[in-house]
Amino acid sequence: MNIGASYGSAKRWMPERFAELGDSIYDELKGEVILFGSSDDFNIENEIKEKMRHKPFSLAGKTTLKSLAAWIKRCSLFITNDSGPMHIAAAVGTPIVAIFGSTDPSETSPLSGNYKIVRKPVDCSPCWKRECPTDHRCMELIKVSDVMGAVKEMLQI
Numbered sequence: 001m002n003i004g005a006s007y008g009s010a011k012r013w014m015p016e017r018f019a020e021l022g023d024s025i026y027d028e029l030k031g032e033v034i035l036f037g038s039s040d041d042f043n044i045e046n047e048i049k050e051k052m053r054h055k056p057f058s059l060a061g062k063t064t065l066k067s068l069a070a071w072i073k074r075c076s077l078f079i080t081n082d083s084g085p086m087h088i089a090a091a092v093g094t095p096i097v098a099i100f101g102s103t104d105p106s107e108t109s110p111l112s113g114n115y116k117i118v119r120k121p122v123d124c125s126p127c128w129k130r131e132c133p134t135d136h137r138c139m140e141l142i143k144v145s146d147v148m149g150a151v152k153e154m155l156q157i
Helices: 015-029 039-051 065-074 084-092 144-155
Strands: 078-081 096-099 115-118
Touching: 015 039, 015 144, 065 084, 078 084, 084 096, 096 144, 115 144
Parallel strands: 078 096, 096 115
Antiparallel strands: none
């Protein structure tokens, strides 16, 4: 799970939902969870790890660009905000579940045929803002069950 998005918080799904999703992956799919992010994501990483019952393996802030690509290539599925690592996953051929809020997937989706977008259309999105000036509803409306459904669809479960 890629928890960050350097463009701004408007592109990031909530840490508590990533935590719940990670636990669901462990519980329902018996999958291992790796957290990806930059050193700027340490606070988000800590919040996710504190809220999860099953402790994930974290690489946040611990990879170079080359090692990030190598780790992503080894993943069965890459769950991510709209971000640079999403495009790395597309480049290395890893299946993707991409969570979109303030940006337009028709313009920034992965250059791959192996992805699923999770997005809730709202009247203010895409706004392309770095920080949400209102209520972050484009991300608030995306539930764990929405992302988990996309995960299962991508894994054909």
